[in-house]
Amino acid sequence: MIVTTKILVRLVAIVIAGVLLQLSFFSRIELFHVSPDVLPALVVVLGLLGGSMTGAITGFSIGLLVDCLLVEALGATSLVLLCTGYLAGLVRERLEVRGSLAPPLFCMGGTLFAALGFGIVQLLLGVDASISPLIIRELALQSVYAFFLGWPIYIGVRRVLRPALVEEPQVRRRRQPTVLGT
């Protein structure tokens, strides 16, 4: 990804819009008693489009902003999301992944990875409460939601960052030359 000032502004706008949408909309809707978490999916998409560094830096920034807005201990969400973004970027750099199902599947995997990672960080920090088995349902459903939301997020972010994308295939329909006099 070629990061110019204009693209940097767009990246910041994506980060802020993503966090606001998550806190004000996605966290407050429920389907089958579970709210979708689009932030890991957004970080995965940024990693897939921009590479490991873009994924890691945006993941860190999103995590930091979320922790600031929720007034929680800083660093936990950043750590998990930066790893998620970095791994998504590595996949893009090391593997030739093509196909329309690839972004939603990576979003699904990234969300599951982030949820498990966040759970592990919290357990390491010490959770002084019982843990309900319903947490497994929560993780599974959040991953499924990420699969369905992954594709629209991918398309939206790709459209916003299109001028900066290096490997964006330029598919243009060529007009057939007009043959006169036949």
Next chain:
Amino acid sequence: MYRKQVRRRRAVLALLIISSFALLTLTYGQRSGGVQRTVSAAFAPLQTVADRALKPARDLVNWFDQTFDARGENKRLQAELETARAQAIAGKAAVGENADLRKLLKLDRTSVVAVSAYKAVTGRVISRSPTIWYATVGIDIGKGDGVRVDDPVMAGEGLVGRIAAVSGGSSQVTLLTDHKSAVTAKVVPQGVQGLIRPAVGDPEDLVLDFIDSSRKVGRGDAVVTAGWRAGDVSSLFPPNLPVGEVTEAPIVEQEASRQVHLRPYADLRNLDFVQVLTGGSRG
């Protein structure tokens, strides 16, 4: 050139990871820092706008979820209504009797005074934590409205949690279902006391721990805040704020204490407005 690029990338990654650990070490277990409060205050107007603009879309999605739930809920509510009717009739008689006895014994109404000493300020929920590990909501009232850290927060039917952080025009509420939450409570009318802890991952289940196993607690019993005071130290919550009702009370023999499960009265999953009890002395 390529090697240099790889080295730079690794350095950035290492820096980010070290920064995360450093931030975690510095801020874990601390009260909200100045940076968090400033960022939270700066984003509060944006969150309020986003909250209002997205409300119709949110209501539409939640309508589907609530419609699925409605059938099961209807049966439960009918059963609850029958129980409540019987309790209300018994309660009316008890209230009259109680007033007469209080007059006879010349008791002051300390519990009622404790709650009425608070001023309720209504706030709109503008954000919610995306992860189940943090059960917090952001509200659009803050210091300017008289809100202070640790003020109790109510919603319609019962206790919701307490204020965790306050900035100029917004506050963060730690819900009862947050793993850091702990509320001293008692089962009424038995009066057995315990500590309410959440079950992480299940917003409809709370655990009342350290219950005296010799006292009988049954399904449907109400649980209210205990509101204790010991010298200068007191509970963050005034006494007798409704919290929830007992849903499961397993009988454990040969143990001095036990735990019962309860369902909070307030719907902690769908909060739009809350009331912060400001002012008043605690306990």
